[in-house]
Amino acid sequence: MSADxxxxxxxxxxxxxxxxxxxxxxxxxxxxxxxxTGKASCVVLPGTTDxxxxxxxxxxxxxxxxxxxxxxxxxxGGATPIGGEVVINLRRMNRIRGIDADNNSITVEAGCTxxxxxxxxxxxxxxxxxxxxxxxxxxxxxxxxxxAGGVQVLRYGNARxxxxxxxxxxxxxxx
Ligand SMILES: Cc1cc2nc3c(=O)[nH]c(=O)nc-3n(C[C@H](O)[C@H](O)[C@H](O)COP(=O)(O)OP(=O)(O)OC[C@H]3O[C@@H](n4cnc5c(N)ncnc54)[C@H](O)[C@@H]3O)c2cc1C
Numbered sequence: 001m002s003a004d005x006x007x008x009x010x011x012x013x014x015x016x017x018x019x020x021x022x023x024x025x026x027x028x029x030x031x032x033x034x035x036x037t038g039k040a041s042c043v044v045l046p047g048t049t050d051x052x053x054x055x056x057x058x059x060x061x062x063x064x065x066x067x068x069x070x071x072x073x074x075x076x077g078g079a080t081p082i083g084g085e086v087v088i089n090l091r092r093m094n095r096i097r098g099i100d101a102d103n104n105s106i107t108v109e110a111g112c113t114x115x116x117x118x119x120x121x122x123x124x125x126x127x128x129x130x131x132x133x134x135x136x137x138x139x140x141x142x143x144x145x146x147x148a149g150g151v152q153v154l155r156y157g158n159a160r161x162x163x164x165x166x167x168x169x170x171x172x173x174x175x
Contacts, residue, residue, distance in 0.1 A: 005062055009044055009086070012054040015023055017045040017092075028069060028087050029080065032134075036077035040067070043087040052088065052169045070111060070139030071122045074146060090141050096120045110141030129156035150155050 010018045010023055019025055020042045030037045041064060046052045060067050069079040069089045091112035097107040101124045108117050114135035121128035130143060132150035142148075143159045144166070156162065 001099050004175040005058070005064070006042055009042065009055060012058070012116050013044055015048050017047075019045070022157045023112075024088075028072065028089060029155055031077050032073045033075065035048050036080040038081040039083045039085050039087075039099070040081040043069075043089055045089055047092045049167060049169065052090075052093075055086070055088060056169050056171050066171070068141065070142030070145075071113065071134065071137035073134035074136045076146075078146070081156050090139060091132050094139075099124050100127075102122045103151060108140055110139060114140060115142055118124070128162075129142070130159055130162060 002035055006018055006020060011162065019028070025043055027042055028043045028118055034083065044055050055067060065085040067079060067081045067085045067087045069087050069142055070091065072079050072089075081088075090109075093109040093111035094113070094116065095109045096112065096116070099106045099120055104126060106121055106126075106128065107126075108120070114130060114132070117140055118128045118131070118135065129152045130148060130150050132138065132148060135150075138148070146159070146164060148159045
């Protein structure tokens with residue numbers, strides 16, 4: 001991948017948020033159980049939805065595949081690059097945007113850990129019922145992408161059943 005491509009990504013998220021060194025990439029290129037290991041062109045750490053959109057646009061223009069990644073606790077290798085993708089890790093997007101106790105709803109960014117969401121709900125005297133052993137590291141984005149169940153799934157349903165709406169960055173169609 002050309003230096004120019006990485007420079008375009010750096011211009012969006014900042015130089016320190018585009019990782020290219022082998023040691024820096026390693027934790028993002030192996031899954032939680034160490035069963036899958038791949039190679040990434042780089043890891044990008046965006047901090048806002050606009051940054052994610054710009055990164056996705058640059059990757060689409062370059063024809064470079066992307067791998068979204070949250071806490072990298074998934075057990076199926078879905079967050080692991082195979083070879084040459086851009087890993088877009090969302091962990092910097094970890095803000096609780098709002099909580100509406102009257103409406104029993106909470107608005108959070110994709111990189112919030114599940115535990116942080118639970119704590120925010122508890123602070124508002126509410127229960128966010130999704131719970132699983134990886135909740136200190138797993139992110140809401142990953143929970144939704146995997147439609148996580150967890151230990152209370154029979155009572156409250158899967159992650160998608162707890163979801164009212166999504167803000168989505170879509171990869172532009174390639175013509
Ligand atoms: C100890 C342990 C216990 C677990 N227990 C359970 C359990 O009880 N029930 C259960 O259902 N699962 C369980 N899991 C698996 C769990 O579903 C995942 O760990 C978690 O949901 C993934 O979140 P993550 O942020 O780590 O996602 P990652 O591992 O980073 O990614 C998982 C998938 O989601 C995609 N993804 C991540 N973030 C985004 C995003 N923002 N936008 C689009 N796609 C995204 C990735 O590309 C990948 O395909 C467990 C895992 C561990 C390690």
